[in-house]
Amino acid sequence: MDFEYTEEQKMVRRNVRAFLDKEVEPHIKEFDKQPFTHDQLVEWRRKLEPIGFGAMDFTAMAGQQGVDPITNAIVGEEVFGCWVGVAAAIGLAGAASMVAFGSDKMRARLGDRFKAGELIGCGGLTEPNAGSDNRAMTTRAVLNGDHYVINGTKTWVSNAQISDMVMLLCKDENDQLTQILIDKEESPYETGVLHKLGWRACPIGELYFDNCRVPKENNLMNIFSELMSSGNVEQDMVKRGLPPDTMTRMGHMFARGPLGLLAYARTGIGQAGVGISSRATEAAISYAKERVQFGRPIASRQLIQNMITEMVFITESCRLLVYRTVIALDKATPDFRMLSSLVKAYVAEATVNVTSMALQVHGANGLSEDLPLERYFRDARTFTIPDGTTEINKLVAGKELLGVSAYV
Amino acid sequence: MDFEYTEEQKMVRRNVRAFLDKEVEPHIKEFDKQPFTHDQLVEWRRKLEPIGFGAMDFTAMAGQQGVDPITNAIVGEEVFGCWVGVAAAIGLAGAASMVAFGSDKMRARLGDRFKAGELIGCGGLTEPNAGSDNRAMTTRAVLNGDHYVINGTKTWVSNAQISDMVMLLCKDENDQLTQILIDKEESPYETGVLHKLGWRACPIGELYFDNCRVPKENNLMNIFSELMSSGNVEQDMVKRGLPPDTMTRMGHMFARGPLGLLAYARTGIGQAGVGISSRATEAAISYAKERVQFGRPIASRQLIQNMITEMVFITESCRLLVYRTVIALDKATPDFRMLSSLVKAYVAEATVNVTSMALQVHGANGLSEDLPLERYFRDARTFTIPDGTTEINKLVAGKELLGVSAYV
């Protein structure tokens, strides 16, 4: 066991932090008021590419290729800790990377824009009446000749209203879950906007499919099974401009069905939580040392030290558990599902607690939009819902730990 | 960074656990009713020596020599998790190892019994009116010819009533803190017994010094400064049967004054907490899977999974922070004092919470003395007081983090 960062990891954190402080921080206040437009998000994605965040690699959710998972976690902590709005929007736009698996026609139509980083993707999972319970989904794709005809509504979809394409999870004629890629230009769909507590810069909305026609060949499940049975997967990958071992890596991510990807997303929220908690704690420490009341810095008061030591304890113990999870995911150890849900549930809640205390240390200034504390708090509070609420993730972890489900 | 145990560490945990389950567990119920007698404790210490716990090396508190700190932590977790009473009594008896630094006369008188593992030591720090505030100590050693004459009362001293010798912290004529070794046979003192919530097997009591005469040469501070200035420390160590690098290792422990040793004790409480939490959580998981109510195991109920996932989250995140602290201590990194107090404060409190939930999962059986849950809970609750209360450790950590003291 070893708890030290390598010199390179320390350098990555330093560089990323310096980049964010210089290039991003000064713009947050202006841009975190409204959801990004399509072009704004494309621009921000390009801006963050140099630090290795938001690369249009499909494995982006599982971290950059060839980069060790702790380094990825460090980058995730820093970017999310700096500005959740931009990090969430870019991260979730990564669904567009699925285009690389699309048909020749799709790749011909969208490949260039994808490579240029201009394609904004989104993932349609949640429905008004199907949140934690994905079996209750009613959005359906019915095959009609060589097209699917899709009907239904998806909600709480990040980037919905600025999306170029959708990775849709829905049911087929046989009531089986299936995944379909939808190119908005070819298969238009309507969208709506949702307004919310946090993640202000990240567009979140609804997708409305009203007899939306999508070519049969866009069924992602079919694409993958054909790829696997073709016998020349590695060549095919190279043809698509993907690394030869792509499918092996996909295997880890999807090892547990179409929702396997969630383990990455959930661990990502753990990283985000630790990143936000770190920033908030750092801010509280600085403020407490500077703010003088009753003749001494408030840092010298026991009730302030009570909050700050608790914030440090929570942040540092969560950080280590997130790292352990990140490595478990990378190695696909048997406990990765349990750990990723444990981290999603408890680190997200812990982050609400830490950001709330950090705000409190700042007094009225903690409420002010001139300082980032109120944003940290709103963004942290938001994290306890997506990618499985705290409650459903406790039940996912509980099932892994106890061998019995308590969902119903 | 790396979060995996080595094969050897896993084997150590397995072996230690198997040994404890076979040799110790069956006897706890009988022996945890009363504080050990002197001979009982000697016997238990001998019994546990094969697994590397309780060796009469002065560095025992800092872990076995030559054994990596994580392995030490594993042994500590397992022994404390099995039976705090025996672990605390043996661990704190280790003060006797200071005899190796004593005068020729002392070593001649006590050396054999020490080597045979028969010498029970204790550390006199707390006084009725000097707990966290050691500057308020009133026990005083006044030099009179070639003897100190000591007067005062020490309380909450583990092993006090069965001790052969005391490592005493007190004030000298100049109101400076000093440390003196007291051989009970040579310098008799009276003792009293305290009754308490937990740690039932571990004797805790008071020491009464009433004009107690101790040879001047037993002043530990003098011993060390003479050793350091002698110019042949390594030979001296060998003469005393100690490893040549002993003083360098001592340096770490005492680097921050006579209370530096506390960082080891505090981290040890973190290890103990994680050990107890692990056992309690394991017990709750087993019980929840077995206990059937309303036709199904209670493991399938959401309120039970809520408790158990929280217990796992707390235990595993605390475990990693304790390991990080153990390594920080071993390497004497600048944050070891902060981390050891953070761990003492928050892991001890977390352990109370975990053991309380584990008891609750067991229903009435959790209250029963036939199962260990009520003992885990009492022992865990006890840990928030010794070696600095939760509160004073928050202030120690807070001072390190914020650069300003909030003690007063």
Add this chain to the structure above:
Amino acid sequence: MDFEYTEEQKMVRRSVREFLDKEVEPAIKEGDKRAFTHDELVDWRKKLIPIGFGSQDFTSMAGHEDSDPITSAIIYEEVFGCWGGLAAAIYLAGAASLVAFGSDNLRARLGDHLRSGGLIGCGALTEPGAGSDNRAMTTKAVLNGDHYIINGTKTWVSNAPIADVVMLLCKDDNDQFTQILVDREESPFETSELHKLGWRACPIGEVYFDNCRVPKENNVFLMFSEMMASGQVEQELEKRGLPKDTLTRMGEMFARGPLGALSYARTTIGHFGVGISSRATDAAISYAKERVQFGQKDLSSRGGRRPTWRSQTPGDKRASLAWTN
């Protein structure tokens, strides 16, 4: 709405607290080391009845020892806050009060004991396999002629080891819940003691029914339905020395089935919590005001002086939450 104690309520608290400080507090340290014997508990109960705690009125289970529920709450807070083990044992012994509704035979044999406060009852509900899930109970009373034959094990029964009478909840031949009064003398059964974290003075244990024979007339449901059907409820009550409105008050307690009384027991745990928290907070306030660390007071003047918190009774009035309300 009105949040003030009446003068009388304040006086009750004061006098109960004074009584407890004088008569009970000094005995706790020794007394809480092991569970009460039968006679010890009877002595304690007789001692506390005058302050309004532990009367053998069946309604004591409802915490209504005083006609005013807030006054009852005050008494319960004080007694439970003073010594949980004692209060729990006396409170739960109140199950014996059902004897007053029993047959002539039962009343003839136990009535005097009951009235003198000498009868210790217990309520047997939990089983090893039936805790929250009372439908899983397996203890069964099978009617055989004019007796029930009872078999089964009850656990975590307060006062079990020293009980004279058990109020047993079990199932009958038809797997329906039923309640039976078991008189230990007439229908012997074995018990054992369980050792536990708290409530050290309150004996808790298991009750083993091994073909235990109990007269049919001891069925509590029958007792009441017969009384109701007799058309002479008031006379029956008078004969038993019970107030006329007894059944109305019972009705409130049992309005929700045989487990209805639990609502009262659960509220009593609330009194316990408030009482003990209040004592603990008083103690913390006293200690915190007295304990000096890191200066703030002249330490030199304190040498050798025994701190007051060591000798003070927990109910020290100088800092009492209860009084300031």
Add this chain to the structure above:
Amino acid sequence: MDFEYTEEQKMVRRSVREFLDKEVEPAIKEGDKRAFTHDELVDWRKKLIPIGFGSQDFTSMAGHEDSDPITSAIIYEEVFGCWGGLAAAIYLAGAASLVAFGSDNLRARLGDHLRSGGLIGCGALTEPGAGSDNRAMTTKAVLNGDHYIINGTKTWVSNAPIADVVMLLCKDDNDQFTQILVDREESPFETSELHKLGWRACPIGEVYFDNCRVPKENNVFLMFSEMMASGQVEQELEKRGLPKDTLTRMGEMFARGPLGALSYARTTIGHFGVGISSRATDAAISYAKERVQFGQKDLSSRGGRRPTWRSQTPGDKRASLAWTN
């Protein structure tokens, strides 16, 4: 002790809730996007005065808009629970009520406005460097002839951007706390707005005093001491249209110095908490009963139907904590 609402109190809650559901609730979504202008707030206040919230009686600061404190609490719970931003703005505007104690000049100029509910007040306490530590205040009023010259900055002042009158807490020449009423028209000062997490509709901002000249007679301490010393308190009060017992009631509020009124404001935050928690719990209960996940109800019948919780007002009576009490 008595924990029941009177029939009248229940009726007050019902009618206030109905009023709010009808007149206020529909406006919140738009209205809470930005801070009120002066005239918007005046309109809202005039709308709410009839239900007993926001009267310009100085005692409104004490939450005593009704003679019965529990009734007042009910009204406060409901209004704060409905729309925190609105309630806070109106409540804190009540500082203007001190104008009634002001000089003839002040009353002549502002009295009508005050009585009509058109005067917005604010209380300026916090400074950038003086939060909890009010002794660190640096805003100073220096007497120069018959005027004070005031210099300093106050921050986190509710209603600052739209206030007509400031009740200023600052220090005088002798570094003693003093309180001065500043009429913005007569003694102009600049303000700015602060943007913040919550209370979106309530304007909060800073107040900048830059050699601001205020007539000496606007010193609140002086106003009161002169009135007391005049020997004609009742006549003075009558002249000002205030009830005869006004000073007695004031005495209660200010009994603990110039910051005494804070105890009232702090209790008001308690009403806020209870009101908003009650609304939030009601909403959670409704939603939890309606929301189906993992089956339990026939989903097929629900397709396309808009769940009620989307359209329902938060005050849905079907599951209201307040009503069940």
